[in-house]
Amino acid sequence: MVEVGPNIEELLMEHRQLVQAIEQTKEILRQPRPDVSSELSHGWGVTMARQLTQLHDHVSRHFHSEEHSDFLEDLSPKRPHVARSIETLQQDHVRILGDLQAIQESARIYASGIEPDEPQLRRRTLAVLERIAHHEHAETELLQRALYEDRGNAD
Numbered sequence: 001m002v003e004v005g006p007n008i009e010e011l012l013m014e015h016r017q018l019v020q021a022i023e024q025t026k027e028i029l030r031q032p033r034p035d036v037s038s039e040l041s042h043g044w045g046v047t048m049a050r051q052l053t054q055l056h057d058h059v060s061r062h063f064h065s066e067e068h069s070d071f072l073e074d075l076s077p078k079r080p081h082v083a084r085s086i087e088t089l090q091q092d093h094v095r096i097l098g099d100l101q102a103i104q105e106s107a108r109i110y111a112s113g114i115e116p117d118e119p120q121l122r123r124r125t126l127a128v129l130e131r132i133a134h135h136e137h138a139e140t141e142l143l144q145r146a147l148y149e150d151r152g153n154a155d
């Protein structure tokens, strides 16, 4: 049987779920990070590392599903002027997954009670979350435009 990738509506649904997962992670980040010498620091680090692992897996599954959908490939030849933004969005996937892995590693080091190399873990994590949200927003706009045109509303 031929594997069929997700359609535009399914990708839009995945985007909504991902936005929720990002918000959930931000909620944990709103709590101040305990000092590394405090008893609470281990729990904070473990919760953060677990949340980042779940988020990484979620994002990774979503990117994989997007890359195996026809949407990106279909859109490029039809609309050459958006081909460049599609290319940038695809390059973002590699960068975002790398960033998520790096902060996951820092959170794990923090959870083990060793000061992470990166003292700005919360700020850095928030910056990565903003980047993912921004990326997904740009993709959502492309998907919605493609859906609109699919329904015969192309100008």
Ligand SMILES: [Fe+2]
Residues within 6 Å of the ligand: 015, 062, 066, 136, 139
């Ligand atoms: Fe996406």
